[in-house]
Amino acid sequence: MDWNGLVVTICSVVARRSDLKLIVTSATMDSTKFSSFFGNVPTFTIPGRTFPVETFFSKNVCEDYVDGAVKQVGRHRLHYLYLSHSSFKN
Numbered sequence: 001m002d003w004n005g006l007v008v009t010i011c012s013v014v015a016r017r018s019d020l021k022l023i024v025t026s027a028t029m030d031s032t033k034f035s036s037f038f039g040n041v042p043t044f045t046i047p048g049r050t051f052p053v054e055t056f057f058s059k060n061v062c063e064d065y066v067d068g069a070v071k072q073v074g075r076h077r078l079h080y081l082y083l084s085h086s087s088f089k090n
Helices: 003-016 032-039 063-090
Strands: none
Touching: none
């Protein structure tokens, strides 16, 4: 479900269930706009940490991106396990 679909769903559920308590978390959402849209609901900011991210691009275009992502994660995990295991031998 995309973000817009989620907001529409939240609006319809909240309109029917005033007792509903909902927690939404997002690292990129503009919480001020979100709060304002839903009637100035309270927001909380929880400090966190950031981690470096590496971006990898596939050399080939895949037809099924979910299958391609799962295979790529598997290959990355095997490579990580290999490196971890080989470091114990040295």
